[in-house]
Amino acid sequence: MRRLTRWTAWLGLCAVLLTAAAAAILGFTSTGQAMVAEAGSRSPQELIRYLKRRLEGHNKLEAVLLPPLHVAQRHFEREPPAGPLPTLGKGQQAQALKNAMQGITQELRVDSPQGIRQALLDAKPGTRIMVAPGLYPFSLKMRLGNNGRSDAPIVLSAEQPGTVWFEFGQVEGILVDRPYWVFENLDIRGVCERHDDCEHAFHVVSRAAFTTIRNNRITDFNAHIKVNGYNGDWPDHGLLAYNTLTNTRPRETLRSVVPFDLVGANHWRVQDNLVSNYTKRDGNMVSFGIFMKGASEGGRIERNLVICSLGDISRPGVRVGISYGGGGTDPPMCRDGSCHSYEHRLGLAANNIVAHCNDTGLDVNQSNQVMLAHNTLINTSGIGTRGTKAQARLYGNLYEGVARARDGSSLQMDFNETLDPQSSFMNTDELLLDWRLPPERVPSLKSLPNDFYRRPRATGSFPGALN
Known part of the structure; x- marks a missing residue:
């Protein structure tokens, strides 16, 4: 009985689709017009995906209806050209951005994963943490120690893009929960074997207002930049640029x-x-x-x-x-x-x-x-x-x-x-x-x-x- 009911439902669906198509051509009945209106509320792409889902498991119907659906899908969803597409000047720039951060009064140079981790905890307002060229692997979340200020932010950066690579094997790369921090010119990659283990390169939370993340290349995360509140505090007025x-x-x-x-x-x-x-x-x-x-x-x-x-x-x-x-x-x-x-x-x-x-x-x-x-x-x-x-x-x-x-x-x-x-x-x-x-x-x-x-x-x- 279940099998008969299923086939009856599919025959009914096919009949509805044929009726709607006929109404679209002839415009005879209010029922047909209502069906067309309903179809018009969805894009062709949505309708094709819906029909393909409904056909799953119905081998005979799939054999008949999937080929024309594939043809229609290729018409409405054109395959992107092979090879890299132009960036149109967007994303990470080859050179550091010209508008340097104001209020920097001291520079702290680091050249090891432990040195970077410690600098993030120790840096005071007005400090630029400059990372030496190289590859830096991390497996534990990095945290910040101090607040920046509007007139004296704290900056973590490479001197030039394409010279410093961070590899993150942890769920969250850097937890940003302090205001007026800047991260720039870095190349950050998620290297987790399980994709669940590489959630965010930056998690911006709580009191991290006026965070700036600019001119970085960030690859292979689920949510590369995650921004949300915590305990009633919200990280407002952020900037994500280039x-x-x-x-x-x-x-x-x-x-x-x-x-x-x-x-x-x-x-x-x-x-x-x-x-x-x-x-x-x-x-x-x-x-x-x-x-x-x-x-x-x-x-x-x-x-x-x-x-x-x-x-x-x-x-x-x-x-x-x-x-x-x-x-x-x-x-x-x-x-x-x-x-x-x-x-x-x-x-x-x-x-x-x-x-x-x-x-x-x-x-x-x-x-x-x-x-x-x-x-x-x-x-x-x-x-x-x-x-x-x-x-x-x-x-x-x-x-x-x-x-x-x-x-x-x-x-x-x-x-x-x-x-x-x-x-x-x-x-x-x-x-x-x-x-x-x-x-x-x-x-x-x-x-x-x-x-x-x-x-x-x-x-x-x-x-x-x-x-």
């Missing part, structure tokens, strides 16, 4: 896979980073490149290059680019104790380029008063808002896919344009983004005077990240 956050292979873990994972902290700026290749192989297989959630507010995500997949874009799982709200937060982890009113509010994602994601490039989940402006989305399913508390304004974005409001959310759209990958740029999928056929200009926003490359926008500006 970092490369990536993985060399899919993460074999049930834990969250989010290169920048912020919960509850306010007024962080995430700018000019390169975030790429963050596939979660196990568990729910859902991963995000950057998210802010947990009743946080005022986060600015600007001028980043996010590439969900460097290859095998249609492998199982879901990969999202930038999100306010992520997958939601367990209430005890929320800044307000519940996330009842919002996951994030007053957020801005602007002038980002997001590419090669099998799900949304921009996502707003239970977050409100969010502005998504002048972003370019390439080979993604588009933009989505989710949940009754979600409210976003889209202005001047250039995107493939669809923009859709789901589950009672609200979406205001102004001057957005659909991206044609064949005609808009010289080679869209290879990120060769010189204009071939530029769109019509739109009114510029005074609050966003510059583009992805920090070039000034004129009174009339192209939609998307590139002026």
Whole structure:
């Protein structure tokens, strides 16, 4: 009886799909129109994944329906080009950033793992801990000993990028729980055999306000940078700039896979980073490149290059680019104790380029008063808002896919344009983004005077990240 019921259910599903398709073509009945409307609330990528999941274990149906689904998936999810993609000037720079930290009055040079560990405990405000070139393995969490000050931060750095390598074999690399610390010009790698054992390169918690993490290359972690509160204290006003956050292979873990994972902290700026290749192989297989959630507010995500997949874009799982709200937060982890009113509010994602994601490039989940402006989305399913508390304004974005409001959310759209990958740029999928056929200009926003490359926008500006 169970087998008969299962086959009956599948025959019913097939009949529903055929009916919906017929209604889409003929537009005869209100039932057919309702089915089309329901299908329209999901992207083609989502529908294909849903159908493939439902077909699992039904060998005869798989034999008939999987081949056309694979063809459709290859159409909607183009495989990224082989070989490295250009970084477009984002991520770790080859030279140290020119704007040196102010307030440094002394330098402490170290050249051993134990020397680094001790310096982190001993350094006083105004100290730069300069690490000599070399490879430094660590297997235990590193901790900080003193607070920096706004006029005298404490800095851990290499003199030049590409000269100092840290290898972390521990769950957390550096626990940052003191204010006004800076970490720059380092190459940090997770070397754990079990991916569960390499969670974070930096865990920024509690009183670590005004943390700066800039111009580093961080590879092979589940959540490379984790930011959250502890005991009622929150590490607000942080800066993540010009970092490369990536993985060399899919993460074999049930834990969250989010290169920048912020919960509850306010007024962080995430700018000019390169975030790429963050596939979660196990568990729910859902991963995000950057998210802010947990009743946080005022986060600015600007001028980043996010590439969900460097290859095998249609492998199982879901990969999202930038999100306010992520997958939601367990209430005890929320800044307000519940996330009842919002996951994030007053957020801005602007002038980002997001590419090669099998799900949304921009996502707003239970977050409100969010502005998504002048972003370019390439080979993604588009933009989505989710949940009754979600409210976003889209202005001047250039995107493939669809923009859709789901589950009672609200979406205001102004001057957005659909991206044609064949005609808009010289080679869209290879990120060769010189204009071939530029769109019509739109009114510029005074609050966003510059583009992805920090070039000034004129009174009339192209939609998307590139002026």
